[in-house]
Amino acid sequence: xxxxxxxxxxxxxxxxxxxxxxxxxxxxxxxxxxxxxxxxxxxxxxxxxxxxxxxxxxxxxxxxxxxxxxxxxxxxxxxxxxxxxxxxxxxxxxxxxxxxxxxxxxxxxxxxxxxxxxxxxxxxxxxxxxxxxxxxxxxxxxxxxxxxxxxxxxxxxxxxxxxxxxxxxxxxxxxxxxxxxxxxxxxxxxxxxxxxxxxxxxxxxxxxxxxxxxxxxxxxxxxxxxxxxxxxxxxxxxxxxxxxxxxxxxxxxxxxxxxxxxxxxxxxxxxxxxxxxxxxxxxxxxxxxxxxxxxxxxxxxxxxxxxxxxxxxxxxxxxx
Amino acid sequence: xxxxxxxxxxxxxxxxxxxxxxxxxxxxxxxxxxxxxxxxxxxxxxxxxxxxxxxxxxxxxxxxxxxxxxxxxxxxxxxxxxxxxxxxxxxxxxxxxxxxxxxxxxxxxxxxxxxxxxxxxxxxxxxxxxxxxxxxxxxxxxxxxxxxxxxxxxxxxxxxxxxxxxxxxxxxxxxxxxxxxxxxxxxxxxxxxxxxxxxxxxxxxxxxxxxxxxxxxxxxxxxxxxxxxxxxxxxxxxxxxxxxxxxxxxxxxxxxxxxxxxxxxxxxxxxxxxxxxxxxxxxxxxxxxxxxxxxxxxxxxxxxxxxxxxxxxxxxxxxxxxx
Numbered sequence: 091x092x093x094x095x096x097x098x099x100x101x102x103x104x105x106x107x108x109x110x111x112x113x114x115x116x117x118x119x120x121x122x123x124x125x126x127x128x129x130x131x132x133x134x135x136x137x138x139x140x141x142x143x144x145x146x147x148x149x150x151x152x153x154x155x156x157x158x159x160x161x162x163x164x165x166x167x168x169x170x171x172x173x174x175x176x177x178x179x180x181x182x183x184x185x186x187x188x189x190x191x192x193x194x195x196x197x198x199x200x201x202x203x204x205x206x207x208x209x210x211x212x213x214x215x216x217x218x219x220x221x222x223x224x225x226x227x228x229x230x231x232x233x234x235x236x237x238x239x240x241x242x243x244x245x246x247x248x249x250x251x252x253x254x255x256x257x258x259x260x261x262x263x264x265x266x267x268x269x270x271x272x273x274x275x276x277x278x279x280x281x282x283x284x285x286x287x288x289x290x291x292x293x294x295x296x297x298x299x300x301x302x303x304x305x306x307x308x309x310x311x312x313x314x315x316x317x318x319x320x321x322x323x324x325x326x327x328x329x330x331x332x333x334x335x336x337x338x339x340x341x342x343x344x345x346x347x348x349x350x351x352x353x354x355x356x357x358x359x360x361x362x363x364x365x366x367x368x369x370x371x372x373x374x375x376x377x378x379x380x381x382x383x384x385x386x387x388x389x390x391x392x393x394x395x396x397x398x399x400x401x402x403x404x405x406x407x408x409x410x
Numbered sequence: 411x412x413x414x415x416x417x418x419x420x421x422x423x424x425x426x427x428x429x430x431x432x433x434x435x436x437x438x439x440x441x442x443x444x445x446x447x448x449x450x451x452x453x454x455x456x457x458x459x460x461x462x463x464x465x466x467x468x469x470x471x472x473x474x475x476x477x478x479x480x481x482x483x484x485x486x487x488x489x490x491x492x493x494x495x496x497x498x499x500x501x502x503x504x505x506x507x508x509x510x511x512x513x514x515x516x517x518x519x520x521x522x523x524x525x526x527x528x529x530x531x532x533x534x535x536x537x538x539x540x541x542x543x544x545x546x547x548x549x550x551x552x553x554x555x556x557x558x559x560x561x562x563x564x565x566x567x568x569x570x571x572x573x574x575x576x577x578x579x580x581x582x583x584x585x586x587x588x589x590x591x592x593x594x595x596x597x598x599x600x601x602x603x604x605x606x607x608x609x610x611x612x613x614x615x616x617x618x619x620x621x622x623x624x625x626x627x628x629x630x631x632x633x634x635x636x637x638x639x640x641x642x643x644x645x646x647x648x649x650x651x652x653x654x655x656x657x658x659x660x661x662x663x664x665x666x667x668x669x670x671x672x673x674x675x676x677x678x679x680x681x682x683x684x685x686x687x688x689x690x691x692x693x694x695x696x697x698x699x700x701x702x703x704x705x706x707x708x709x710x711x712x713x714x715x716x717x718x719x720x721x722x723x724x725x726x727x728x729x730x731x732x733x
Contacts, residue, residue: 131595132566175441244684246459274457275622279666301596304669345600347625349667352649355607356629358600362565378597 091163092119092260093295094143099157101135101142103366104150110366111155114137117393122262125289125296126308127327129303129342132364134316136299140265140408152297180210181258185270189248193240199251200236210259223254228284241302246277250284258289262345264289267299274296282309303346305402307331311397315339318374321393322339325400338375373404381406411484412719413616414446414469414584419478421464423691436689438464439475439641448583449610451617453631453648455624455663457620459688461640462620466586469618470504482584499529503577504647507589509569513561519572520557523547526580546575550605567598576606582617591626603630624667636660639688641697642715646722656724658701695727703728 101113113135120126123405130136141147143159145166148310149270159166162181169177186192194202200220207215217290224232227250240248249269256264266285270278289296300306304311315336323336334340344357361378366371370377376386384404394408402408415576421439438461446452467473469480471487480487487498513522523543526532532685533539544554550571561569570590577585587606591599607630609615621627627634627648634648636659644657655661662681674727683700692699698708707727715725 131597213583246684274685276457276662276666277684278668279681281670283446303596304667307669333578342596346596347623347629348669349601349628349652349664351625351628353629354599356604358604359597360601362567362598363595365565381679 092160093122093124093162094118094120094297095158095160096103096139096143097158097160099142099159100152101138101147102155104153107367110369112319112366113142116157116316116321118265118314118321120297123289123293123295125286125298125309125311127306127311127313128297128316129301129306130238130301130316131281131301131342133318133363133365135319137267140184140267141318142263144182145174146178146260152195176210177198179206179256179261180259180269181261182263182265183259183261184265184267185252185256185269187189187250187271189245190240191200192252195240198239199243200238203255206255207260214338219258226227226249226288227251227254229254233390246280249273249281253284254286254318257292260292261294262296263295263296265299268301269298270305271302277304285309300364303343314359315342318369319366320374320403321401322375322403323372323401324336324393325396325398329356329398329400335396335400335407336375336404337379337381337407339376341380412481413448413483414618415479415481416445416469417443417479417481419443419465419468419480420476421461422469422476423475433688437640437691438688441470442478442635442637442642444635444642444645446584446616446618446633448616448635451610451619451626451631452635452639453690454618454620454635454638455622455627457685459576459639459685460637462590463588463689465612465637466504466588466666469584469586470502471499472724480714483491486647496530496724500526500580501583502586503584504586504588505570505573505590506591506620507592509573509593509688510561513569514574514575515561518558518560519543519547519552519564521560521725522572523576523579525577530580532580543575544660546579547572549578549609550575551601552670553679565598567594570594570602571605574602578613581613582615584618586618586620588620589622591619592623599626606630624652624664636663639686639691639698641725642723644723646719649724656718656722656729657697657726658703658728659697662700694723695726722728 096116096118099116100111102268104107116139128136133143191361203220203223204215207219220236221232224236229235229250270281313327313330314321315323317338322337323330334343341359345359347356359378372387373391376382391403391405393403394410396402396408411560419439423436423438425434425436442700459481464473468475476611477489482498488570505598509622520543523546526537527539546555552571591602619630634651636644638659655664666681686699694710695708696711698704711726713725715723717723718729718731
């Protein structure tokens, strides 16, 4: 049975000008221990989706406009505040892009891990467990480093501390929102390998959010590609990335310069990612698509199954 | 004559020490030499803190080198007179990483792009300037309707185009591009890279292209320098370094690119360690603390950048000259 199930989730954002649907009819499921990736460019709705899983979005300006989120067979929208607080950082932990912004600069990193243990695993709130967690995230000399303040550590080390804090509650699902985007490439590689090792060792599921197709390629079992608030393609990572069916996935893969391909003109996608207040009618990608037909601007195409768990939102590529 | 020649450039910053009267120096750029021809691109890759931005800033006179020479068309830029300096500031322009922070939010696009033209006295009649601004905006893929709008009304990719138009306005010969596409989405990044390539052909521009993304650098550069803690560890034809990196650091960088791992690399032991602080550069080879091949000699003796083929330089004790 799935650990996380999202069914037809829609999220709206309101401002003075109006209300926009920034996540539209999103469904996905993650099995225990699985690594799942949400791919998308800025503004595609991937981070909002991640935060909505434990109702972390402030309302207003955000509001839930329908759908259901179930974690470990609990309906997240039906939970009372107390249970919800235990879920956040408990069964579901988060790490984010910028560890510096999420650590308290005036407390030692050991204290910040202890805080999490006290909250979610009070029986283990002791020094040994802190050292164990720092060892788990491969911080050298953990007995000494737990006395460090955040400013004494490098970006890569801080992200490891963030992961240690996230692991303190022994979560079933770790949501990693662009965890390596701010890091240098050699450190990024170390953090990704660490996440992969922890996933296997601890058996927790990981939901990775990234715009970097290479990261996704190395990490994910299954992926969902988002564009302008909608999933446009969904399926096994190797299949989606090696044989994309939606024109957006295809164009995105073509647009990224690849190492070893020498000097050539890149296949850019024309135009810009549309902002929420001007999502095009019909298929939201039709204004930038090279396959577009007159019908594309009229009705929103549904996600259509394309075999083997694959879903594609394009009536031209996958006719219903 | 080369357009740009940099010889043994050093930039050192004095930083606060721990105790009284203690002086510490941060060697941001250490003994860097390179040349750049008209219409060519030299790429500079390295991780954060390696000194690549210091190097860039010294070329546009935002930073004064501690030692070494920068020659532009044969003239040393550090002892130019006022008029020469003004012309140098025109001919060398810079494009920045953050298209949000590098445009004045209170100026219309027209005012931003026209600023350089006016300051350099290239044109004086308002209608002539306006025509030129529109021509430049069209050149970078925007249209005349952009002139009266403000930066906040544009997306990141469009702002980067405005930044490029602004640099082009004064008809430069060399553009220093400091991570120009790092903040952009993949779909837009390709547009900007293609634009930079077109402009290079149209105007015979030279680029110093700084990035941490090796795939981008391979796409745009003819020559490449790999920088680590202020020093160049490998320098030569971009294609060659990317396909057959010789320095262990270049190898580590290339193997770390996500999505680049192949079956054969599955048992690759991976990158190790963190970049040491530039305040505390290890003695000997700066990379020895993370190098899988390091020997006793690497800890003691700093390797010099030496040719392994006439145009391909590597600073590593363990790499032999190719005959």
